[in-house]
Amino acid sequence: MGGRPIEVKIPRVKQFGGQPKERYILLKKYQGFVCSQGETTFTARLFENASEHPVIEAEFDLEELSETDRELAVEGAALVWTIGYHENGPRKRESLIYIRRRPGWTEEESKEAKADTEALTSGITWK
Amino acid sequence: MALLGNNWGTPPAPEELEVSIFGPGFGECVIIHFGNAQWGVVDSCLDPTSKRPAALDYFQAIRVDVEQSVLCVVATHWHDDHIDGISSVFEAAKRATIICTAAVATEQFNTILASWSAMQSLPGGSGVDELHKILVELRARKPNSRLPTPVLASASKTLWQRTENPPVIVKSLSPSDAAVIAATARLANFAPMASKIRRRIPDVKPNDSSVVLCVTLGPHKVLLGADLEVRSDPALGWKAILESPLTAEAEQQGFKIPHHGSQNAHSADVWTQMLRRSPWAATTPFVSGSVKLPDVEDCRRILRHTPHAYLTAPPRPSKFRDPNRTVEKTVNEVARSVHVLPGRYGHVRMRKNVAANVDAPWNFELFGSAVTMQDFVNLSQ
Numbered sequence: 001m002g003g004r005p006i007e008v009k010i011p012r013v014k015q016f017g018g019q020p021k022e023r024y025i026l027l028k029k030y031q032g033f034v035c036s037q038g039e040t041t042f043t044a045r046l047f048e049n050a051s052e053h054p055v056i057e058a059e060f061d062l063e064e065l066s067e068t069d070r071e072l073a074v075e076g077a078a079l080v081w082t083i084g085y086h087e088n089g090p091r092k093r094e095s096l097i098y099i100r101r102r103p104g105w106t107e108e109e110s111k112e113a114k115a116d117t118e119a120l121t122s123g124i125t126w127k
Numbered sequence: 128m129a130l131l132g133n134n135w136g137t138p139p140a141p142e143e144l145e146v147s148i149f150g151p152g153f154g155e156c157v158i159i160h161f162g163n164a165q166w167g168v169v170d171s172c173l174d175p176t177s178k179r180p181a182a183l184d185y186f187q188a189i190r191v192d193v194e195q196s197v198l199c200v201v202a203t204h205w206h207d208d209h210i211d212g213i214s215s216v217f218e219a220a221k222r223a224t225i226i227c228t229a230a231v232a233t234e235q236f237n238t239i240l241a242s243w244s245a246m247q248s249l250p251g252g253s254g255v256d257e258l259h260k261i262l263v264e265l266r267a268r269k270p271n272s273r274l275p276t277p278v279l280a281s282a283s284k285t286l287w288q289r290t291e292n293p294p295v296i297v298k299s300l301s302p303s304d305a306a307v308i309a310a311t312a313r314l315a316n317f318a319p320m321a322s323k324i325r326r327r328i329p330d331v332k333p334n335d336s337s338v339v340l341c342v343t344l345g346p347h348k349v350l351l352g353a354d355l356e357v358r359s360d361p362a363l364g365w366k367a368i369l370e371s372p373l374t375a376e377a378e379q380q381g382f383k384i385p386h387h388g389s390q391n392a393h394s395a396d397v398w399t400q401m402l403r404r405s406p407w408a409a410t411t412p413f414v415s416g417s418v419k420l421p422d423v424e425d426c427r428r429i430l431r432h433t434p435h436a437y438l439t440a441p442p443r444p445s446k447f448r449d450p451n452r453t454v455e456k457t458v459n460e461v462a463r464s465v466h467v468l469p470g471r472y473g474h475v476r477m478r479k480n481v482a483a484n485v486d487a488p489w490n491f492e493l494f495g496s497a498v499t500m501q502d503f504v505n506l507s508q
Binding site: 045055056064077104105113118 | 175232237241259262263265266269276277278279325327328330415417447449451453457458460461462465467468
């Protein structure tokens with residue numbers, strides 16, 4: 001096949017300032033505790049900054065928690081709820097609820113706490 | 128916060144008795160004027176606006192010298208909705224006797240207290256926190272031996288009394304011995320130190336160790352039902368009180384309805400055996416998760432016993448709002464339900480001259496969101 005060669009223009013890649021940065025924009029962070037757990041739902045009391053913001057109480061489906069957290073969502077368990085935007089290119093709105101893991105009592109802590117309480121209550125006589 | 132109402136800040140006359148009930152949808156406080164400018168406080172809740180104890184705000188409004196004039200402070204039990212701010216009331220009431228359920232003087236309760244010392248970093252506090260502060264205040268007062276000894280409440284026990292002008296007796300009708308044993312057994316089950324994770328101390332349920340009070344003010348008597356429930360075991364709850372021979376003598380003119388008017392705290396025998404015909408009756412709402420007390424059926428049941436029934440506020444949650452539209456939208460999408468604590472807030476006030484006949488009615492006034500139960504039922508239809 002003869003004829004004139006076809007000139008193909010290779011498009012120039014536009015230069016950006018690198019890959020888009022992944023970032024998280026926190027809009028709200030509540031901390032609180034589980035008040036009660038039902039078969040498919042649980043209720044939590046949530047605090048932002050109790051002196052400036054009202055306390056809220058919310059009921060959630062247990063499905064909002066990961067499977068491992070569902071077992072930990074017993075009455076009194078500490079809980080965190082964050083709401084924000086996750087950006088990695090496109091922006092995605094996120095709600096994340098999780099149970100705070102706090103270590104169990106050490107023997108030393110247990111002894112210390114009991115001694116403190118004995119010191120507090122020993123001098124008080126009830127009628 | 129000054130509640131709406133022209134006369135809210137008007138103190139009672141020296142010869143005028145008063146029972147005031149405050150409740151914001153999560154919390155409860157009862158204030159009693161014994162006559163002659165002497166007062167008692169039963170439980171505590173916070174004013175949603177000032178975030179101070181409702182009792183202290185009210186005493187300030189009616190110009191009561193808390194340090195000198197409040198002579199007893201009762202913590203009926205340590206659930207959060209009955210005890211918020213009670214340590215501040217006790218700290219201010221330097222001459223007051225503190226009265227708690229007998230369940231707090233047990234080894235099991237001490238274990239709960241000990242666990243609290245390592246839990247304070249958790250948000251939200253706890254009813255146990257308030258009792259811990261009360262014990263700290265008692266320790267601080269101990270060097271002054273002239274101050275009153277703290278008192279444990281149990282069935283048929285005189286907790287506080289005044290001999291004249293008029294004679295006043297504050298008597299506990301509960302907890303029964305069996306109730307204290309049952310409560311301490313439940314406390315032992317919590318064993319927070321043996322728990323895999325640290326958690327906030329849960330409420331003890333049911334409220335068998337709750338302190339029911341009979342307050343005698345001269346010839347007048349009122350019954351304050353705390354959160355005591357009806358149990359099938361005759362040694363527990365309202366049945367234990369009804370079986371006591373002292374109860375049959377009681378002729379109560381007023382009734383702080385127990386446990387926010389719930390069905391499980393209702394005993395028809397209490398109305399027929401302990402209360403006069405058509406007494407005044409009042410309660411506070413409780414709003415948590417899907418629970419809203421009292422409901423319309425609860426109010427209808429109460430209204431069958433008396434037309435003089437009042438609520439410090441309807442059990443309607445306050446709507447959640449957030450200045451950030453995205454946050455508000457997300458909260459409402461993710462949660463099945465959400466509301467602000469505490470909710471609507473109101474005050475039911477009953478007054479009566481001590482010299483009045485026992486059959487004479489008490490004068491009632493409603494402030495803030497307080498309503499008659501009949502109006503609540505009518506508006507809910």
